[in-house]
Every structure is written in C-alpha cells, then in structure tokens.
Amino acid sequence: MSPVSTKDPLASLDEQSHSIDPAQNLSAQKSLLYQDLCSAQLSLPQSLSHSNSSHPSVASAGSNPSSPTTSASPTAFPTSTPASSGISSPLEELRESDMLKLIATATDSSSSHPQQSSTLLFSQWRPTSHFLGPHGWMNDPCGPSYDPRTGLYHLWYQWNPTASTWGNISWGHAYSRDLVHWTSRPQPVLSPGSNHDSQGVFTGCVLQRSPLGTPEEAVQSADMTALYTAVSKLPIHHTLPYSYGCEKVVLSTSADGGETWISQGIVVDGPPKHLDVISWRDPYIAPWPLLDTLLGRTGEAPGLYALIAGGIKDTTPTTFAYSIDPTDLSQWSYVGTLADVGRNCKAEPYGVDLGQNWEVANFFTIADKAGGSSASAEYLLINVEGCIAPGPARAPVYMRLDLDATQIDDGEIRLQPAHVGLLDHGCLYAASSFHDDKHHRRLMWGWITEDDLPEDYYDTQGWAGLISLPRELFHHPTSSELGIRPAEEVRLLRQGAQEISFRPEGSVVGAAAVELAEAAMGDAVELCAAPVAEVASRSFEVEMELSAAQPGLVVAHSEDLSTRTLVYVSASGELVVDRSLSAGKDSVIAKQIKVNTSALRAPLTANPSGTHKLRLFMDNSVLEIFVDDLVALSTRVYPDAQDTGLSVLVRPDAGAAGEVRIWQGLDKALVA
Missing domain, CATH: 2.60.120.560 (Exo-inulinase; domain 1)
Known part of the structure; x- marks a missing residue:
C-alpha cells in the first residue's frame, strides 16, 4: 500500500492559481479552496477488504449569526514537545528524586501554572498510535463522519486547550484518509463565546451536507452542518436540579472543510416543557426506517430523525426523539421519548445496569451480511451514568431491540431491548458511531479516560484522555451479541x-x-x-x-x-x-x-x-x-x-x- 501523505489536502490547494481578491477574509479563501477540493475528487487509496480470517464526557460536569464562532486562545503549554515513539522514552533517566520533585510541584498551590512545569512528564505515559489532542483535556468524540466529496474522514472532539482538567469545553478537529493517520488542528474550531454557548460547546453531530435543500441537492454543496449542545449554565449533572434552557441545540455551518464555522442560531431551545428532565443533550441525526414504520409514515425516502440523550427525574433514563425536515435541518418536531426502563434497570442477559441518565445516544441498523440474508437488527447505542456499585459508575452500552415487544400507546413509542451488552468492559466512555458510506459498515470511536490517574496530576502531565482505535460494529455470525473488532485499517499501524x-x-x-x-x-x-x-x-x-x-x-x-x-x-x-x-x-x-x-x-x-x-x-x-x-x-x-x-x-x-x-x-x- 502506498505511504500515507502527510501533506494537508486543504493547504496543498494554496499552491494552485486562483483569482482571490486579497481583501477576502481567510474564511472565504478557505471556502473556495475547499470547493475546489470537492470538485477535484482527489484519487483515493483502493478500498480495504476483510481477509478470510476473522478479526479478532462527561458532559455532566448571543453572538452575531453571521460571525464565525470565536476560538479560544492557544494554551501556554509548549506544544512543540515531541511525543514519545513508545520504543524509547526521554524519561528513561528519570529517577525517584526527579519524580518526587514533579509530584511536589503538582501539589504545591504556590507554584506556577502546572502545565508550565510538566514538560518532563508530558511523554511519560502519552500514547503515539492513538489519536489525541495536542495538549490539555479531551473527552467525547464528536461528529465522526466520512466526506465523499474529498475522501476524508473527519473527527471532532471535546477539548479544553487551556488546561488538562474538564472546563472551557470546545471542539477540536482532525481528519484522515485511512482512519488511523490523522492531521490535527492546533486550535479549537468551535469555542464558547455567545450567550447560549458561553459555558461550553458540548457533544453533537456533523452532517456532510448543506442544511437547506433536498438531500440530493444538499450533498452537492461544499457545506458541512454541525448540530451540537450549546451550554449557558453550569454545573450540569443528573444529580443536580435542572435549569431549563441551560442546554440548547445550535446549528452551525462550515464551507471550508470544518475549519471555521458560522452559527445559524438556536434550533431547539430546551427539552419538552411538560417533562421534568435531569439532562438533555448530545444530538445525533440520521435516517431511521424503523421509526418511519413505527410512526406509520410512508414515502420513497426514509425520514430524518434526531435523538437526544437524557433522563426524567425519579423515573427513567431515556432518549428524546425528533423528526427533522430533510430540506431544512433547522425544522424539528418533537416525537416523544423512546424508552421507559426505570432507574438502574438490570438488563438481560448480563445484568448490565442501565443507570439513571443517558448520554451520547445513537441508533442504527446492521444487516446480516455474513448470513447472506436480508435480515437486519436494530440497535440503540447509549452511554449510561448513575450506575450502582460495585460496578462502574458509567459505561457504554448497546441494546438490540425487540421489535415484537415494542409498544405504541397513545402515540408514545416504547422500545424494548432483546439483548443488552457492554461495548467496552474498561475505561472507554462516550462511544459514538456513524455509518461509513465508503465501505458500508458501522464504525465507532470512544473516549479512553484518564480516570485511573489522580486528577491532581493531569495538569502536571499536560494532557488527559484520548480517542480509542476505530472499531467496527457488525452482526456476529455465531452469536446473538453485537460483534466488535478493530477496523480493518488499524492494520496500517x-x-x-x-x-x-x-x-x-x-x-x-x-x-x-x-x-x-x-x-x-x-x-x-x-x-x-x-x-x-x-x-x-x-x-x-x-x-x-x-x-x-x-x-x-x-x-x-x-x-x-x-x-x-x-x-x-x-x-x-x-x-x-x-x-x-x-x-x-x-x-x-x-x-x-x-x-x-x-x-x-x-x-x-x-x-x-x-x-x-x-x-x-x-x-x-x-x-x-x-x-x-x-x-x-x-x-x-x-x-x-x-x-x-x-x-x-x-x-x-x-x-x-x-x-x-x-x-x-x-x-x-x-x-x-
């Protein structure tokens, strides 16, 4: 396979001849370059195929609509510090006395900013074959998607570029041709700024299309559309009283490959007012034929739906479903909640605790490709929190839905699980998935946390958290469970x-x-x-x-x-x-x-x-x-x-x- 290019595909177009007015701003120039990139249809590596052998956030913690969302100032941490290759470490000479000095610095409240004294520890435990931000805190993967116009996979992520603990939640951005080699942007592309997102730009999704026009027309545009949770008041946690309006769904667009974004305003200003919610965030949007069927809707094209995760006080964790006009992504209609499992339900067959609140929920359909039939299974992916000890307090969970047991009562849909399992049995959380149109498969990333290291040392280290290797979710040929394995491209490592x-x-x-x-x-x-x-x-x-x-x-x-x-x-x-x-x-x-x-x-x-x-x-x-x-x-x-x-x-x-x-x-x- 040909080596992966390290050249920025957007920057490479700067070498081409364009008639751009010098007075045009950077965003306009990038937009034109990105449109050229879309039309150029750059040659891509041949599709990878599976061999015959089997493959083996926590979110709880009014600007001018025509203005790009502001970016946070870059951190004072020395980003030029090289990451260790993993084969040899610059800390091989670090001995006990040096480590004790670093510990003392980390716990001394009179010392300078911890990040400025953490250079020696920056590479000590830092991975190199996983994607992670340049420095600072990171958590949920956001908006994973494939852009067929450029052949690029995109990944945004929750990032605090100013410290290595949770706060100032912004979106970082990276893109790749092969899912494992990434070009990362050094500064956030979406940051807290206006009244409605003054406290954070939380998790959301990105659609590779314009927000306006028929789906066929919208994908011809160079635009990307992001829909995310804008937070105006903290703290937010499922155990605290909920302040209506602290979480809103905001729509922003980008015409330059996700580099700069222009807010188009608030789409939904809060959860349904007749419900006493404990959280409401992390929109996910996709067509869902199952919901069309359950709602009795017919048409040539499947409807477009949004799922927002959360919970109802003293009742149940759940998801809130919305129907979206596919020709105008700002037009949402509330459908209802889709689950009523109760608090801390122990789901079969493994007794998985479904918690008290849900975050980052996805829905998807997986066909039985291996069986050669047209059969398919419907799934919900949820990240549950508020679980009871001795198990973990939170976990990424999948539900295979029992369509025969699904109930519809007075228009309220109650999805019933047939099988519930864990997507990961360790420290991964905020799992998020998308359909890869290029290879017709379901891909997932998750946040691998830094929870096992005491938080006092995050700033001393200079970073916290990373993104997992990409994983494929599939119909397992010999089990009722959801199959999970490293994406084929991981072999490129x-x-x-x-x-x-x-x-x-x-x-x-x-x-x-x-x-x-x-x-x-x-x-x-x-x-x-x-x-x-x-x-x-x-x-x-x-x-x-x-x-x-x-x-x-x-x-x-x-x-x-x-x-x-x-x-x-x-x-x-x-x-x-x-x-x-x-x-x-x-x-x-x-x-x-x-x-x-x-x-x-x-x-x-x-x-x-x-x-x-x-x-x-x-x-x-x-x-x-x-x-x-x-x-x-x-x-x-x-x-x-x-x-x-x-x-x-x-x-x-x-x-x-x-x-x-x-x-x-x-x-x-x-x-x-």
Whole structure:
C-alpha cells in the first residue's frame, strides 16, 4: 500500500492559481479552496477488504449569526514537545528524586501554572498510535463522519486547550484518509463565546451536507452542518436540579472543510416543557426506517430523525426523539421519548445496569451480511451514568431491540431491548458511531479516560484522555451479541513495525514468575512466563490464541516481574486484566501518585474448541484488548519508562503452545 501523505489536502490547494481578491477574509479563501477540493475528487487509496480470517464526557460536569464562532486562545503549554515513539522514552533517566520533585510541584498551590512545569512528564505515559489532542483535556468524540466529496474522514472532539482538567469545553478537529493517520488542528474550531454557548460547546453531530435543500441537492454543496449542545449554565449533572434552557441545540455551518464555522442560531431551545428532565443533550441525526414504520409514515425516502440523550427525574433514563425536515435541518418536531426502563434497570442477559441518565445516544441498523440474508437488527447505542456499585459508575452500552415487544400507546413509542451488552468492559466512555458510506459498515470511536490517574496530576502531565482505535460494529455470525473488532485499517499501524513470530517453549523464568501465575490464576497448576526477548517497548500489537496451554500474557513488566500487568482467561471463563502490580509495589508511582490498579473482568462466551482469539494493542499507557470479535476492554497502566517486557503465560503440562504474532513499533497516529 502506498505511504500515507502527510501533506494537508486543504493547504496543498494554496499552491494552485486562483483569482482571490486579497481583501477576502481567510474564511472565504478557505471556502473556495475547499470547493475546489470537492470538485477535484482527489484519487483515493483502493478500498480495504476483510481477509478470510476473522478479526479478532462527561458532559455532566448571543453572538452575531453571521460571525464565525470565536476560538479560544492557544494554551501556554509548549506544544512543540515531541511525543514519545513508545520504543524509547526521554524519561528513561528519570529517577525517584526527579519524580518526587514533579509530584511536589503538582501539589504545591504556590507554584506556577502546572502545565508550565510538566514538560518532563508530558511523554511519560502519552500514547503515539492513538489519536489525541495536542495538549490539555479531551473527552467525547464528536461528529465522526466520512466526506465523499474529498475522501476524508473527519473527527471532532471535546477539548479544553487551556488546561488538562474538564472546563472551557470546545471542539477540536482532525481528519484522515485511512482512519488511523490523522492531521490535527492546533486550535479549537468551535469555542464558547455567545450567550447560549458561553459555558461550553458540548457533544453533537456533523452532517456532510448543506442544511437547506433536498438531500440530493444538499450533498452537492461544499457545506458541512454541525448540530451540537450549546451550554449557558453550569454545573450540569443528573444529580443536580435542572435549569431549563441551560442546554440548547445550535446549528452551525462550515464551507471550508470544518475549519471555521458560522452559527445559524438556536434550533431547539430546551427539552419538552411538560417533562421534568435531569439532562438533555448530545444530538445525533440520521435516517431511521424503523421509526418511519413505527410512526406509520410512508414515502420513497426514509425520514430524518434526531435523538437526544437524557433522563426524567425519579423515573427513567431515556432518549428524546425528533423528526427533522430533510430540506431544512433547522425544522424539528418533537416525537416523544423512546424508552421507559426505570432507574438502574438490570438488563438481560448480563445484568448490565442501565443507570439513571443517558448520554451520547445513537441508533442504527446492521444487516446480516455474513448470513447472506436480508435480515437486519436494530440497535440503540447509549452511554449510561448513575450506575450502582460495585460496578462502574458509567459505561457504554448497546441494546438490540425487540421489535415484537415494542409498544405504541397513545402515540408514545416504547422500545424494548432483546439483548443488552457492554461495548467496552474498561475505561472507554462516550462511544459514538456513524455509518461509513465508503465501505458500508458501522464504525465507532470512544473516549479512553484518564480516570485511573489522580486528577491532581493531569495538569502536571499536560494532557488527559484520548480517542480509542476505530472499531467496527457488525452482526456476529455465531452469536446473538453485537460483534466488535478493530477496523480493518488499524492494520496500517503495522507499517514499518518489526514483525515477530514467537512460540513459547514453556521454560520456567524464575520463582517470581511461578508465584505470579499461581496467585493470579487461582489454581495449583504452575505457569511459566516465557519472555519475548525481542520486545523492548510499550508499542506493539499481539495476535494469539488463548488456550489451556497459553492462557494469557504479561505486559509492561520489569526484568524481575515486580512490575507487571496480567491479561489472561480465568478458570471460570472470564477475561481478566490484573493491574495490581502495574505500577510496581514500592515505586514512587505506586506510593505517591497512587494510580488505580484494580482488576477488570469481562465474561467470555465458551466455544467447543476451548480457545479464544486475542488481539491486544499496547500503546505506552494504553491497553485495548479484543477477544473473539465479541468483547472489547480498554484500560490504562502507569509503569516506569523502563518497564517494557512482554511474556507469554504458559502451562507446560497442557500441550503444545501456539504461535504468537507480534508487531513492535506501531506507526504514529499524528502525521501533522
């Protein structure tokens, strides 16, 4: 495959000859250049196809309509600090005394702005193969979409460019030709400014079309249309009294590829007044034939609908549905709420807690391509909060809908779930999906949080949070669950990587390894940790089959295994990530910073072979794990820079171990 160009496709057009009046402003010039880009239909890489082998926000925390939305001032943090490649770290010489000084600076209220003293820590745990903002806090992915006019995928995201904690919520922007190599903009493209969004530009969606005209006409325009939650009053949280009008839906347009935006005003000024809501935000818009059917609407083209997530006080989390005029995206009509599941409903089959409030809700239809039939399933994607301990307080959830059980009473639609599961069993939240028209599939991103690192150190580090690798959601051929796997393009991160084929021999690697395995696995069988000597970084991908002979991995471990993270299948058939020693036991990180090292678990579906296919990505402090195309788990670990070992857990008396494939030195996500 040809190498990915690092040249800005918008900037490249500046080299062409145009008759632009020098008096024209930058926005007008960009608009003209972008229209040229649309008409040029730049040549794109050939479509990627699947191989025959299977693939393995929290939001709660009146300008002139003709004026572009203002941008926040760039942060004082030194953005030129290079990110670590993951193979070698600039902090390998950072020792305990240096770390203690940094900790003291972070906790000293009299010190200068924390970001100005955090250069040394900026790269310590920063990933390089995932997309993340230039610096500062980031959370929800916003408006993921594909623009067929330019061949570019776009991703906006919640960003605080002035600090590494939540606040001043703006939209950052990046674009890509292949979903994994991104050109990122150094400043926000949408920022708090006017009366209605003075406290934040929260999550929303972007449509690759003009807001006016028939759908066929609108997509011929160079315009993009964003609809998002404009926030005028804080704090907002589902546990606090709700102030009507604090959240509004605003429409803005861009004629230059999402670089600058012009507000077209408020579309909906608040939730339905007859309902006592606790939140109402994060609009998502798409055609939905299912809702056409339920509402008895017929026509040649499917209707256009918006879903807004939220909840009703002391009653239920829910989604608020609206019908939109497809020829004028500013015209919304309220349809009703679509769910009444009650508070903290435990949904089948896994007892998933549906919480007290929902955020970032999507709807979609997935066809059974593998079965060769025309059958399809309907889904809701929701991000739930207000869950009850001991489970996580929030989680990304999918519902496969039971259409036979769906109720319509006095015009109120009550969607019923047939199957509810987790989209991720770790720290991923604010999952958002879209239909990729280019490859006719459903893609999803999520926010991988920094929650396991105490917030006191966010500004010291200089950043917090990142975006997951792109994931495909699909109809799983052998399960009633929603399939989830890395998008095919994620394999492009292997470009330039060292490929290693490893077959464990089962030799004992010292008593520490035996004790580790016995304690972790909870049985009397001794396990060995077979080291992959070639791996000396925290930048790699692993593909392997988990079995009785080789039930898991030890990652990010020290030479003596006193620092380690275990990833394995337990005797009870669960995927387990044991992080109890992920920061060591006596290190400064463990004793002073006190990162969260609790274990994570995910149930696995048994299969006749007794094996499970694992695909694991290690990107400095980030772990993304996929098992059997059914289970995803994202988590964070914070070891010392020199803890880069990778070993395979082997049970010598359980038969021959299989091949383990490793790609070390994954490609960087940011090309500009």
